Amino acid sequence: MAGAADARAKESGSLGRQDQTLLIFARLMEGGKEDEEMVADLGNLTSLLNEDVEVAKTGEPTITSVIDSDCVDTVLCYLDMRQSDIVRGHAALCTSAYLKAAGEDGNRKLADFFHNRVERGTYDDYIVAFCVAAAIFPIAPDLISELFLEEGFLPSLGPLMRRKWKSRKVETACLEMLNAACTHSHCREAVLKYCADWLEEVIDQDPDDAIESSHVTEPDLSAKEGSISMRRHSQQVQNLAAVVLAKLRAVQPTANPPGKGPEPRIESATTSIEDLSKRFTKMLLEGPEHAQPSVEGLAYASLQSKVREDLAHDKESLKRLVKTLESAPPRSPLTYGALSIFANLTRYQPIESEEEKRIKQLKAYANAAGKVKPDPLNDHAHVTERCKRVFESGITPVLVAHSKNGSVASLSLITSIIYSFSMTLALRGQLAQQGAVTLLIGAWVALPKDDDKSRRTAAQALARILISTNPALVFGGNRQVPQSAAIRPLASILAPDPAADTRDLLPTFEALLALTNLASTDDDTRRSIVRTAWDDIEEQLFSTNTRISTAAVELICNLVQNPEEALRLFGDGTSKAQTRIKVVLALADAEDVKTRSAAGGALASLTALEVVARAILAHPRSAVIILDLCRDDDEGLRHRGAVIVQNLLSAEGQTGQSAKSKLLEAGAVEALTDCAKKSRTSEVVQAVVHALELLLARN
Template sequence: MSSTDQPPFDDLSRQDKTLLLFARLMEGGKEDEETVASLDTLTGLLNDDPDAVKKGEQSIVAVIDADCLDTILGYLDMRQAETVRAHATLCTSAFLNAAGDHGRKMLSEFFLARIRRSTYDDYIVAFCVATAMFPVVPDLTSELFLTEGFLPSLGPLMRRKFKSRKVETACLEMLNAACMHAACREAVERYCIDWLEEIVDQDPDEVVCSAQHTGDPDVNNHEGSLYMRRHSQHVQNLAAVVLAKLRAVPKQPAPKKPGDKGSDENDEPRVQQAETSIEDLSKRFSKMLVDDPDHAQVSVEGLAYASLQSKVKEELSQDKETLKRLVRTLEKAPPKSPLAYGALSIFVNLTRYLPRETEEQEKLRQLKAYADAAGKLQPDSLMDDAHVAARCKRVFEAGITPVLAIHSKESSVASLTLIISILHSISVTQSLRGQLAQQGAVRVLLSSWSALPEKEALARRTAAQALARILISINPALVFGGSRPVSQTSAVRPLTTLLTPDDSSDTRDLLPTFESLLALTNLASTDHDTRRTIVRAAWDKIEELLFNSNSRVSTAAAELVCNIVQAPEQAHELFADEEKNAVKCANRVKVMLALCDAEDPKARSAAGGAMAALTQFEFVVKTVIAHPRGVDIILGLCREQDDEGLRHRGAVIVGNMVTAEGDVGKAARDAMVKGGAVQVLVDCAKRSRTAEVVQACVGGLEVLMGKGE
C-alpha cells in the first residue's frame, strides 16, 4: 500500500502510532525539528499510557523492543543537537515511567551491552545515556555506575596513547553527573582520582618533549598524531570540575574495625602524587572565565563547587576582575539556564551567613567541639559575620543588584530562591540598604514574594525579611508613590507574614518579627491608607505581640501602635469606639497604660506617644481616670528625671485630659489635682530645657490653676 493509501495518523491505534513514530525515528537523515516533533508525540503517548491501561486498553510498551529503545537512547548521544538530546531525555523518562521494572531492565541491558563491546562509539553512547539518566533514575543509574569492574576500567581507557576526545568528554560528563550521588562520588574518588589529577596537570609541552625523547617517528610526520596524544583543554577543564566536586566536601575516612587490614589491593601503601587543591582549581576556573568567557559553563560550574570552601570564598571575593566577569556572565546567561543557576549559586556561596544560633545551641556546639577534639577545633574565622559582610559588600560593589533585578523577571522558582538569598544577605549591611532600594531590590523582593508558590514558605519568608530590613532604613517615599508603579501598601502583606513564628523551624527566631515591626512602623508613619491596610491585615497579631516576653519585640509593637493611632479614624476604631466595642477598647487602653509604666524607656516612650494621641477622645480619658493607677502612671511620665521626650509626652497627655469637655473634663481635672499634678507639672517645667515641654506644662498648669481659683 502506498503512503497515499495509509490512513491519517490520528485514525491509527495507539500501538500503530507508536510503531510509525519509531519507524520515522529510525530512518535518520531528518531535520532536527522533525526528530523533536516525533519524540514529543511519542512522549505524549507514553505519558498517557498508564491511564489508558487503567481503562482496559493495551499498553504501547508491549511493542517497544530493544531496538526501539536503542533508537531513543541513541538520540542522547552528545553528537546530537542539544535540543534533540533534551527532548530524547523527556521521552526516555516517559518510557521508564510507563514500562516500570521492565523498562529499567531494558535500560540496564543496553548500558552493560555497550560497555562490553568496548568500542569508542559504544562508550560514547553508554556514557551519554548514563549522564542523561542520573537526574531521571538516580538509583538505577548509580547501580549501573557502581557495577563491579566498571570504574577501574575507565583509567586504562583515559590513559590510552591515542585518545578519542569525544570518549574522554563523554566519560568526564558522566563522572560529573555521578558526583551528585554520594556513593558514586566516593567511588570516583577511590578509582579515578589519580588519572583525573594526571589530566588536569598535563603540560602539552611535556607531551611533545616526551615523544621527541623516545624518538617516536609520528612526532614530525603529522600534526594529528601528536594532537591525539594530548588531552584537550575542554577535557582538562571537565576533569577539573570533577576534582572540584570531590574536593568541595572533604571525605571523612571510614573507621576501620580492629584487625581490619583492608579488603583489596587498593588498600596497599602506595606513593601519593601531589594533590591539586581546591584553591588551585578555583584559580584555574577564574582564569578560564576571564580568558575564555564564551565557554563559561564549565568554569562557572567549577567555581560553584569550589566556592563552598571558605578560603575560596575569600580569595574569589577579593578578585575584582573575576567578580565583574561573573556578573557579566550572569547578565548574559539565558533565564532558567544551567549557566544562570550556576552563577547565582556562586554569589549565594560568597554571601551566605552562618545560621543564627540560640545561646543554648552555641554552648552545645562548643561542648561538642571540645569533646571531639579536646578543645582544639576552632570555628572558621573566614565564616564569621565580619568576613561575610565584607564579601557581601564586594559582591554588591561588583554591580550584582541590577542584574538580579533583570533575571528575577523570568527566573525559575529555584533561581528566584537564590536571588532572594543573595539580596537577603546583602541587606544585613545597613549602609547598603539605601543603595539596594535605589537599584530595584524592593521591587524584586515584592514581585518574587508574589511569584513564589505558597509551598515555598522559607523562600517567601526570606524575601519578606530582606524587604523588612531595607524598609527599616529608608524613607518609603523614595521607593513608593509618585510615578512609581509599586504602591507601599503592597509591602504590608509580606511584612505581616513575619509577625507569626516559622512553624517549620526547630527554634523560634524573633529577629524577623522584630524587623517586620520596625518596617511596618516606618510605613505607618507616612499615610492614612497604609495605616488602615496594616490594621486590616494584622491588628490581632500586633496586639498579641504587645504582650511578648521579649522586651524588644513588645516595644517595637508599641511603636507601631503609636504610629497607627496618629490617624484619628484608626485611633477611634481601635481604642475609643464606645458604642461598638467598649470592653475591647477599654482593655486596649489599659494595655497602653501598663506599657507607659514599663521598665524599658523605649516602651514607655512608644506607649506615651500613643496615649498622647488617644487622650483626645473622651472615652480614653474616662478609662484612664477609672483605672486605679491611671493618673499616677501618666504623672509618672512627667516625673522622669533624664528623658525630656517622656516628660513631653506626659505633659501633653495631662493637657489633653484636663482640657476635655463636659463632665469628663471636670472629672479629669479633679483627678489630676487630687493626684498632685500641679506640683508635678511645676517640677517638670523647671527640669526641662525644651520650649515644647515647658509650654505643655504651662498649658496644663493654667487649666488646673484656673480651676483652683
C-alpha cells in the same frame, strides 16, 4: 514542514494508541531526518507515554507492551552528545516518561542497553552509553547509580582514559557521566576512590606537549570509532576533568583522612581546591566559550572558605562573573551556577543558640576532635567584607533583571544574596535605589507558598531595607510597586517561624520597625497595615522580650495617628478595646524608657479623641500613670505626659470634668509644677503651663 506535521497528525488520529506508537518509532528509526521532525515525533511519543499511566488504570492495553528493546535503543541513542541540544532535551523527556510508564520492564531494558554497549567496547558504544548515563542520573538516580556502581565498571575507566590515542568525544562523554554522578553521594565516593588519580593526570598534562605521530599503531583502535586525532587530552577534556575533581575536593577534600586505614603510599602532590579555583578563574577570563565549566567548577570550589576569600578579592574575576551572569540565558545551568557562586561568597554562618553550641562541643569531644575551632574566614567581619566587594562589582541590577524571568531555584538564590547585602547598614540605601525593594516584593509573591524559608528570607531582607530608608523615596515618583505591596510580606514574618528549631525574634523585631516606618507616611498605609496585620501586631504587645513589645507599641503609636483606626481599635466600647487601653497604660508604666516613651506617644494621640479619653479615665490607675510620665527624668516623657494631661482636661463636658477631678486627686498640681521646673525646652514648658491653666481654671 507544517503540512507534513499536519499529515502525520491526521494519519495518527485514525489509529489506535499502540499503532500510533509503532508508527512514531518507525519514523524515529529512519535516518536523515531534520531536527524539527525528530523533535515533533519525540514530543508526540512523550505525550502518549504520559497519558498511558492514567489510561492503563482503566484497563486499556498499555503502549509499553509494543515497545521492545530496539525501540528503547532508538530513543536512548537520541541522547548521544553528537545530537543537537534540542533533540537531546526532548529525548530526555521521552525517556523519563517511558521509565515512568514501563516500570520494572523499562528499568530492565535500560540496564540491558547499558551493559550491552559497555561490553561491546567500541568508542561509539562508549560514547552512547556514557551519554545515556549522564542524562539518566537526574531522571532516575537510584536506577543508574546501581549500574554505575557495578563491580569493575569504574576501574575500567582509568585504562580507557589512559590510552595512548585519545578520543575527545569518548573522554568528554565519560567525564560528563562522572560529572552527573557526583550529585549522588555513593557514586561520588566511588569516583573519588577509583578515578581521582587519573583525573589528576588529565589535569596535570602539559597542554604544550608536542603531538607525536598520528599514525594508528594501537591494535584496539579503529579509524571509524569516535574522533581520534591526538595523543594528549584536549583543553576541553582537561577543563571538564577539573570540574569533576573540584566536586570531589569540595565535598571530601582528602581521600585518606589521618588516623584511618593503612599508611598511605608516597604519592605526588595532589591538586588542591585552591589550585582548581585558580584554573577556573583563568578559564573564565579567557573567554565566554569556557564560561560553563569555569562557573560550574567555581560553584563547587567556592564552598571552601579560602577560595571564597581569594575570589572576593579578585576584582577582575568578580566583574567577569557579573558579566557572565548578565549574559546568561534565564533558567539555564549557567545562570544557576553563577548565582550559586555569589550566594557562597555572601553567605553568613547561621546563628547558633547556646544549646546548639553546647551540643556541637559535646559531639566534637565524643569524636575525639577536641575543642571546635571556627573558621576565622567565616566570621561576621570577613563575610561582611566579601559582601561589600561583591556588591561593589555591580551585581544588584543584574539580580533584578534575572529575578523577573528566573526559576524558583534561581529566585531563592537571588533573595539569599540580597538578604546578605541587607545585613550591612551602609548598603541598604543603595539597594533600594537599585531596585532591590521591588525585587524582594516580587520574589515573595512569586516563590511557592510551601517554600516558607525563601519567602521569609525575602521578607526579612525587605524589612531591613525599609527600616533604613525613607518610604517616600523608595515608593514615590513613578515607581511601579505601591507602598502597600510591602505590607503583606512584612506581616508574614511577625509571627515566629513555626518550622524553626529555635525561636528567632529578629525577623519579628525588624518587621515591626519596617511597618513603623511605613506607618509614618499616610492614613491609607496605616489603614492597610491594621487590616492586614493587626492581630499579629497586638500579640507582640504581650511579648516577654522588651524590645519586641516596645517595637509593637511604637508601631501602634504611628497607627493611631489615623483617627478612624484609633476609634475603631480603642474607642468602640468593646471588651477588646478596653483590654487594649489597659495594655497601653501598663506599657506606659514599664521600667524601660523606650517602652514608656512609645506608650506615652500612643496615649498622647488617643486622648485627643473624647470617647477614647473617657475610656482611659475609667481605668483606676490611669491618672497616676499619666502623672508619673510628667515626673519622669526624661524630657521627652515629660512632654508626652503634659500633652496627655492637656488633652484630657480639654475634653468637652463630663469627660473634661472627670479628668480634672481624677488628676487633682492624684496630685496633678505638684506633678505639673515639678515637670515645669525640670524642663528646659519651650515646648514642654508651654504644654505644662497650658495644662496647669486648664487644671486650676474655675468651672
